Amino acid sequence: MTLVFFIFCQKNFGQTSELEEAKKAIAESNAIYFKSYERNEPKLFTDRYAKDACLMEPGKPIMCGEDVVAEFFRKSYAGGTRSGEFITQEVFGAGDGYVVEVGLLKIYDGKGKQKDNGKYLVLWKKTPDGWKMFRDAFSSNQ
Numbered sequence: 620m621t622l623v624f625f626i627f628c629q630k631n632f633g634q635t636s637e638l639e640e641a642k643k644a645i646a647e648s649n650a651i652y653f654k655s656y657e658r659n660e661p662k663l664f665t666d667r668y669a670k671d672a673c674l675m676e677p678g679k680p681i682m683c684g685e686d687v688v689a690e691f692f693r694k695s696y697a698g699g700t701r702s703g704e705f706i707t708q709e710v711f712g713a714g715d716g717y718v719v720e721v722g723l724l725k726i727y728d729g730k731g732k733q734k735d736n737g738k739y740l741v742l743w744k745k746t747p748d749g750w751k752m753f754r755d756a757f758s759s760n761q
Contacts (some may be wrong), residue, residue: 622699627696628731629736637712637716637718637745638705638710638711638712638718640715640750641710641712641718641743641750642718643753644704644749644750645707645710645718645720645743645750646707648658648667648682648750648751648752649705649707651663651667651707652667652703653702653703654662654713655667655692655705656695656696656700656701656702656703657701659694659696661689661692661693661752664688664689664692665685665688665689665719666744667751667752668683668685668688668752668753668755669744669752670684670745670746670752671683671684671751671753671754672684672687672751672752672753672754672755673687673754673755674691674755675686675755675756675757676691676757677757677758677759686753694708699728699729699732699734700726700727700728701727701728702726702727702731703724703725703727704724704725704727705722705723705724705727705739706722706723706724707720707722708722708723709719709720709721709722713742715741716744716745717743717753718742718743718744718750719738719740719741719742719743720739720740720741721740722735722737722738722739723727723737723739723754724736724737724738724739724757725736735758735759735760735761736758736759736760736761737757737758738758739755739757739758739761740755741754741755741756742754742755
């Protein structure tokens with residue numbers, strides 16, 4: 620019985636530790652995400668995503684891969700996005716090496732005027748390069 624309790628505690632401790640690690644990495648990645656628009660640096664943007672990431676934009680089919688992520692950056696930059704912010708509301712474990720982030724987003728143009736706001740749901744994946752966005756679903760409130 621003591622051994623079972625010890626194993627259970629160790630496993631839960633590891634999950635909590637991984638969740639805290641993920642939360643920290645998500646906050647750091649989110650802080651960098653919109654800097655890519657401020658600097659017009661697509662690589663800074665695409666580095667937030669796993670190599671096998673998929674975007675789930677409103678009104679479009681699921682599209683996957685590095686080229687899709689890079690093209691999303693180009694189109695949104697050309698559309699006037701220059702900064703924004705993520706407001707994480709919750710992060711919870713989804714299984715070994717995965718966490719889910721739920722939040723709100725705001726998007727601004729080059730003059731600092733809010734051009735959109737919405738919500739998002741991101742499945743993060745622990746990769747050899749750290750925590751990366753694996754599935755990114757978002758939609759506008761407008």
